[in-house]
Amino acid sequence: MIKRKITKKIWLGNVAIGGGEPVIIQSMTNTLTKDVKSTIRQIKALWKLGCEVIRVAIPDEESTYSLKEITKKSPMPVIADIHFDYKLAIESIKQGAHGIRINPGNIKNREKIKEILNIAKEYNTCIRIGVNSGSLDYDLRRKYKENIHLGLVESAINYIKFFEDNDFTNIKVSLKSADVITTILAYEKFSEISDYPLHLGITEAGTELPGTIRSSIGIGYLLLKGIGDTIRVSLTAPPSKEIIVAKEILKNVGLRKLGPILISCPTCARRDIDVILLAHKVEKLLSFVKSPIKVAVMGCAVNGPGEAMDADIGIAGSKEGGIIFKKGRVFKKIKNDNELLKEFLKEIKMLDKEWQNKEES
Numbered sequence: 001m002i003k004r005k006i007t008k009k010i011w012l013g014n015v016a017i018g019g020g021e022p023v024i025i026q027s028m029t030n031t032l033t034k035d036v037k038s039t040i041r042q043i044k045a046l047w048k049l050g051c052e053v054i055r056v057a058i059p060d061e062e063s064t065y066s067l068k069e070i071t072k073k074s075p076m077p078v079i080a081d082i083h084f085d086y087k088l089a090i091e092s093i094k095q096g097a098h099g100i101r102i103n104p105g106n107i108k109n110r111e112k113i114k115e116i117l118n119i120a121k122e123y124n125t126c127i128r129i130g131v132n133s134g135s136l137d138y139d140l141r142r143k144y145k146e147n148i149h150l151g152l153v154e155s156a157i158n159y160i161k162f163f164e165d166n167d168f169t170n171i172k173v174s175l176k177s178a179d180v181i182t183t184i185l186a187y188e189k190f191s192e193i194s195d196y197p198l199h200l201g202i203t204e205a206g207t208e209l210p211g212t213i214r215s216s217i218g219i220g221y222l223l224l225k226g227i228g229d230t231i232r233v234s235l236t237a238p239p240s241k242e243i244i245v246a247k248e249i250l251k252n253v254g255l256r257k258l259g260p261i262l263i264s265c266p267t268c269a270r271r272d273i274d275v276i277l278l279a280h281k282v283e284k285l286l287s288f289v290k291s292p293i294k295v296a297v298m299g300c301a302v303n304g305p306g307e308a309m310d311a312d313i314g315i316a317g318s319k320e321g322g323i324i325f326k327k328g329r330v331f332k333k334i335k336n337d338n339e340l341l342k343e344f345l346k347e348i349k350m351l352d353k354e355w356q357n358k359e360e361s
């Protein structure tokens with residue numbers, strides 16, 4: 001059981017963040033924000049997949065005006081991502097953004113920050129202080145050299161002090177780097193000295209596979225240490241992939257029940273079935289399942305049920321066709337491949353229903 005650090009609770013629209021609330025999944029649109037129709041379509045698609053907070057980039061004034069309709073039609077809170085221009089931050093807040101993200105590395109003028117804080121206070125908008133190693137101040141970079149994680153922390157703390165001096169505490173913080181170790185060290189250090197909620201992520205994590213690995217190590221490690229209130233898996237891939245990976249991370253560290261966990265064997269010379277094909281078919285079949293059941297796809301009936309002993313339900317190839325097993329015990333033997341999948345699906349639906357009934361009662 002993970003002992004989570006209890007941070008200060010803040011509200012992003014209707015979503016509670018920190019204070020022991022469930023870790024929230026965040027992603028970012030890659031449409032043009034001023035193309036309101038496409039952006040809303042993508043936001044709704046990501047919401048259906050399990051995204052809970054969405055961030056949109058605000059590169060220009062036109063994009064700020066789009067926020068009015070986007071925030072109205074979005075089923076989840078919308079964060080405006082601001083770089084450099086404080087006026088875009090102010091207008092985004094006025095147009096209804098539930099939160100904004102600013103980077104201490106690129107909005108430095110204190111008077112301008114003060115103006116942002118005043119408007120954010122007026123509209124009760126939360127601000128993520130998003131420190132990024134790529135845009136860290138030259139002075140901090142020089143001061144900390146190899147210990148750049150300390151520079152990330154100091155940058156965030158300096159910004160926070162200024163916010164607090166101006167009576168603003170509706171804050172969330174991120175300390176991202178493309179380097180996994182630097183990111184981990186920065187979040188650990190910050191978490192020791194501050195109670196503000198933390199948004200976790202490895203920035204510029206890369207394409208789908210390496211990005212998934214880096215994010216799983218970095219975000220997964222921190223979550224297991226009890227650190228983190230929201231997460232974003234940054235991938236050079238369609239944002240839908242970010243949601244799938246985020247959900248897998250949260251399920252596997254045991255922090256959220258977000259549907260089934262699929263396990264499957266790597267196959268070997270003992271296999272009696274095409275496990276790769278079957279596992280992909282089962283993965284698709286599971287898309288409707290809400291319950292956190294563990295489902296196994298194994299290559300042979302000799303070792304499969306035993307190796308997947310803790311699976312609630314599993315399927316394995318056999319010399320005669322296939323078997324369905326539950327908690328390591330053979331439940332049904334089936335000869336025909338199509339029948340095998342049909343029967344398997346029927347059993348899964350029953351387990352899913354049982355779980356949902358239990359949840360409701």
Ligand code: SF4
Nearest residue numbers: 265268271299300303
């Ligand atoms: Fe090999 Fe059977 Fe184990 Fe799969 S379940 S890895 S086929 S022994």
